[in-house]
Amino acid sequence: MSHLKPVVGVSEGITLLFIFISSKVFLAHVTFILHDGMNASWVIPIINTLIGLLGVLLLVAVLNGHPGKDLVEIGEELAGPYINTLFSLFYLAVFVIGAGFTLRFISERVVAGFLPDTPISMVTLSFLVGTVTVAYLGLEAVARTARFLVVVLVVSTLALVLLTIPFWQGHVFYPLLGGGVWEVLRGALTTTGTYVQILLLGIIYPFLPQGKARLVGVWGVLIAGFFFTIMVLVPILIFSFPTVTEMALPTFEMARIINIGRFGQRMEVVFLPIWVFANMIFMAVSLYAGAAVLARLFKLGDYRPFVLAVTVFTTVTAFIPLNSAQASYWNHAYLSRYSFYALVLIMLALLLAARLRGKGGAKNEKGV
Amino acid sequence: MFSWLKTLSKFIMYQKPQPAPSVFESGIEDRPLEEGEKAKAKAKAGGNGGSDTDSNDSGQANQDQHQLRDGEQNSRKNGSRKRNSRRGKQRNAAIQEKYSDKVAENQDIDQILNQKVELSYRLEENKQVLEKLFRVPENKDAVFRSLSIGTEPPAQAMLVFIDGITNAQVQNLAVLQPLMLLSGARDIRQNRKGDTPAEAGVFLQGQECPRLGADSGGGEPVNKETSPFLDFFDRVKQAVLPNNQVAEGRTYDQVVYDVLNGNSALFIEGYNQALLLETKGWHFRSVSPPQVEAVIRGPQEGFTEMLRVNTTLVRKIIHRPSLVTEFVKVGDAAPMQCAVMYMADIANPDLVKEVKRRLESIRADYAHQAGLVEQMIEDNPLHMVPQVLTTERPDRVASNVLEGKVAVLVGGNPFVMIMPCTFFNLMQSPEDAYVRWPFGAFMRLIRYAGLFLALLLPAHYVAIVAYHQEFIPTDLLMAITGAREKVPFPSIVEVLIMEAAFELIREAGVRIPGTIGTTLGIVGALILGQAAVAANIVSPILIIVVAVTALGSFAIPNYSFSLSIRLLRFVYILLASLSGLLGILVGVFIHVGVMSTVKSFGVPFLAPAAPVTRKGRDYFLRGPVWQQETRPDYLDPLKTKRQPQISRGWLNGGDGKGGKERL
Structure with missing residues (x-):
């Protein structure tokens, strides 16, 4: 059955997942973590990564019981159409809200930082044209684009980190656990929604090589965790707490302070591809995944008619907040705090339903 | 009470789960297969079951190939049906009626060729049909040379060829001379008196051999093991004609196509076959150095038109x-x-x-x-x-x-x-392999830089001048602003004028006759270099930008790829004028997205980078030649190993230790 064969390789799957999870480090997400964890905020991503790993293992346990099916189809089989509709709406909300608020925030930041005379509608349109085109071309196109551009992203990010080494201050580590263990732990447990994007694994599962979902999930979360930790830690090292909490876009500030002699000033333009590409990949994935959820929900074989529909939802969502600050705050409040628990509850419900119905629970990754 | 609501919602929301024919994948190859094709695909999949279940990154490119083939077969079938139906409607009725006799004649000729009509036993009939096919006497290229084969009695024959594409010397020495002068000397004791060669068979070593396919008279089959020749025709082919390649033709279309390819056809009275003799001899360019792929080290010979x-x-x-x-x-x-x-x-x-x-x-x-x-x-x-x-x-x-x-x-x-x-093939040059690997890798880097400049430099100029002035150092900004002070156009117009002028010069340079080529250089240099700046139409900085862009595009080793970059450069310039650097980045994103869907004979264009397949040491940069041990994985070759792990055997020194360890 050639049309059910994997079209996303392990490497592309990992890339897609880790960019989808971690692209928010280039936005204001880091600032909220810095508020929670103070100068020990870098511990929070580590704890979150461990929690994310558990979530991935749970998700893979659900998926492996039903080879060749994605999360929506599995939900339909196990929980029935009505309850699954609720589940699917949750998945859709994760994709649409995430993409919408990201679109608003990045558009505002581009206008503020790079195109002050350009209307935001023009900037938003530019982002949408790019992401809709690639999302429309399909999962293959999204995954391969992400894989091709990941080199630019990783190299630029590491350069951004390394070029700020002269500004690092060691003493900002102390007190080592900031406001205390409980504060850090509380901060971690209230920002687990950082990893709600592991949901993507459930949507692309049928197109991954058989038996590789766990590998993709675990590596995707680990690499995302690495970048989360780095991008939370480095701003603290440079700007120290509490100054760092006043920044809307810590990575932009990091780029601004880089100074390579008299000629190498205002280097932020060099790092513009990081913000643009990371968020465009995030949005393209969201549009594709949202359309895929809708297609499955409405039992249609083709996701493409829904791409434009999801784009409209996303654009509308993007312009509900009054400004970028509200967009990022809502994104944090609705997605980054407790949404992960909702996803875990759905996974547990599905696992329980599978056990009760005697379906799938005993199968391994190869469906045997 | 609310059962109707439940029924309605069930109708709207719920259908029996079915395996969805996935169109989640992209591209033409993912269209659902038709029933017949499905069965074929299944049969195929059954045959390759082992490889299908063993799915990994590297297999993906190959699977793309299979998928492509299935889909294309469908579309091609549909396409050919449509084409056939359209072809019928495209006849020009009026002109056909006017020249109905011509049309009828052409149809007759087509029929002879398409239906593969067999040759006649009679020489004259063959001649008449061939004259008809070659439109003789109007067509002066076709030559029908009658001759007698020098046997006793002489056998009538005819040599057919196209003048100008055959080698007359070969024809004279290797065809006509042996047939007319030397065939008698070779003791062809062939026919009984009064019989044509075809009717008689051939006497050889005291035995009578019937001709091929004819009744032997005595009812005895030809003993092929003891008789070196079947008949006269066979003997002419085997023993008389010293041509290096001789074939037999049995139908008119075989003869016609062979003759049109420069061969000569020999017909002999009484035989419904023709000997197709290798006499090609048209003029062609000799092997000379490559015109567009010159290298400094490496062979200096290129293909010709032959x-x-x-x-x-x-x-x-x-x-x-x-x-x-x-x-x-x-x-x-x-x-x-x-x-x-x-x-x-x-x-x-x-x-x-x-x-x-x-x-x-x-x-x-x-x-x-x-x-x-x-x-x-x-x-x-x-x-x-x-x-x-x-x-x-x-x-x-x-x-x-x-x-x-x-x-x-x-x-x-x-x-x-x-x-x-693949994309990476297009950026490679043979020179990379012929120099030591660090220099090969360096040249590739330069080439990728050239690609970047050719594609994006003018766009960056527009973006920076129009939108992001603050991103360039103050001194440079002052220099650019000062140079542009007297230019009345916005940057986009300025760039488009210069790029269009440059493209014009390049195109004219290709078409211009060699004798006045130097004039073009002078005109181009004057327009681009001095006059445009002096007239304040463009700024001097832009001249540098256009010149570097041109150099970049010349560094791209593949001409077709270079053309596509030339065209896309204008798209990027327009994007930059719309949204500055954001426009360029969005363009790159779409460009990469679209390229990732392109396939070449089923192999993804961006392989082995996206999708990731096993990489050798020769895709982005050029690695050491002794480390290039495997063939590209995306080709799925029958043999993946190109050379052993220790390809420099002399490093072994006979002690059985690996060369790499000793390095």
Whole structure:
């Protein structure tokens, strides 16, 4: 059955997942973590990564019981159409809200930082044209684009980190656990929604090589965790707490302070591809995944008619907040705090339903 | 109470779960298969079950190939049906009526050729039919040379050929002279008196041998083991004509196509066969240095317009019996000979089959050049990037064929197509391999920089001047602003004027006769360099930008790819004028997205980077030659190992230790 064969390789799957999870480090997400964890905020991503790993293992346990099916189809089989509709709406909300608020925030930041005379509608349109085109071309196109551009992203990010080494201050580590263990732990447990994007694994599962979902999930979360930790830690090292909490876009500030002699000033333009590409990949994935959820929900074989529909939802969502600050705050409040628990509850419900119905629970990754 | 609501919601929301025919994948190849094709695909999948279940990254490219083939077969079938129905409607009734006799004659001729009518036993009848086929006497190219074979009694014969494309010396010495003068001396004791050779059979060593297919009279079958010749015709072929290649033709279409290819056809009275003699002899350019792919180190010979010379040039490099050259006729109205070359023990048979299938399926009046054939066989003809690698270097063809790729040589064209082709192939030059690897890698880096500059430098100029002035250092900004002070145009207009002028000069430079070529250089330099700046139409900085852009585009080693970059540069300039750097980045994002959907004979264009397949040491940069141990994985060759892990055997020193460890 050639049309059910994997079209996303392990490497592309990992890339897609880790960019989808971690692209928010280039936005204001880091600032909220810095508020929670103070100068020990870098511990929070580590704890979150461990929690994310558990979530991935749970998700893979659900998926492996039903080879060749994605999360929506599995939900339909196990929980029935009505309850699954609720589940699917949750998945859709994760994709649409995430993409919408990201679109608003990045558009505002581009206008503020790079195109002050350009209307935001023009900037938003530019982002949408790019992401809709690639999302429309399909999962293959999204995954391969992400894989091709990941080199630019990783190299630029590491350069951004390394070029700020002269500004690092060691003493900002102390007190080592900031406001205390409980504060850090509380901060971690209230920002687990950082990893709600592991949901993507459930949507692309049928197109991954058989038996590789766990590998993709675990590596995707680990690499995302690495970048989360780095991008939370480095701003603290440079700007120290509490100054760092006043920044809307810590990575932009990091780029601004880089100074390579008299000629190498205002280097932020060099790092513009990081913000643009990371968020465009995030949005393209969201549009594709949202359309895929809708297609499955409405039992249609083709996701493409829904791409434009999801784009409209996303654009509308993007312009509900009054400004970028509200967009990022809502994104944090609705997605980054407790949404992960909702996803875990759905996974547990599905696992329980599978056990009760005697379906799938005993199968391994190869469906045997 | 609310049962109707439940029923309604069930109707709207719920259907029995079915395996959805997935169109989540992209591209033409993912269209749902028709029933018949499904069965075929299933049968195929059953045959390759082992490889299907063993799914990994590297297998993906190959699966793309299979998928593509299935989908394309569908679309091609549909397409050909439509084409046939359309063809019927395209007749011009008025002109056909006016020249109905001509039309009828042409139809008769087509029928003779298409229905593969067999030759006659009678020489005169054969002559009449061939004169009709070659439109003699209007057509003066076709020559019908009557002769008598010097036997006793003489046998009547006729030699048919096209004047100008045959070698007269070969015809005289290797055909006419033996037949007319020497055949008697060779003691052909053939016929009984009064019998034609066909009626009689041949006497040989005291035995009577019936001619092929005829009743032997005595009822005894010919003993082929004891008789060296079957009959007179066979003897002429075996013992009289010293041509190096002789074939037999039994139908008019065989004879016609062979004669049109420069061979001579010998007809003998009483035989319904013709001897097709190798007498090709048209003029052609001799092997000379490549015109567009020059290298400093490496062989200095390029392909010519002669197909056979070209295949020889490749075979001269690869001395392996497994190098196969297959000939395929391409086109409808005037079929062109193409050679498909591949290594039978390395190339993926599916790839070879697919290349031949596409070539054989071409229906076109004029597909006589590599560029035309390329457009007919590429996967995505609407995409900008070339999906076939063209080269005029035999060494490049040889190295690619040894990797497991397939080469297609088109008669009359010095450019050879190599397939499949990826983005990284287009950025490679043979020179990379002929110098030591650090320099090869460095040259590639320079080339990628050239690609970046050719594609994006003018766009960056527009973006920075129009939107992001603050991003350049103050001194440089002052220099640019000062230079642009007197220019009345916005940056986009300025850039478009200069780029258009440069493209004009480049195009004119290609078309201009050589004798006045230097004039163009002077005009171009004056317009671009001095006059434009002096007239305050453009700024001097822009001259530098355009010049560097031009250098960058010249650094791209593939001409077709360079053309696509030239065109896309204007798209990026427009994007930059709309949204500055954001526009450029959005353009790059879409560009990469679209390129990731392109496939060349089923192989993703961005392989092995996206999708990731096993990489050798020769895709982005050039690695050491002794470390290039495997063939490209995305080709799925029959043999993946290119050379042993320790390819420099002398490092072993006979002690059995690995060379690498000793390094």
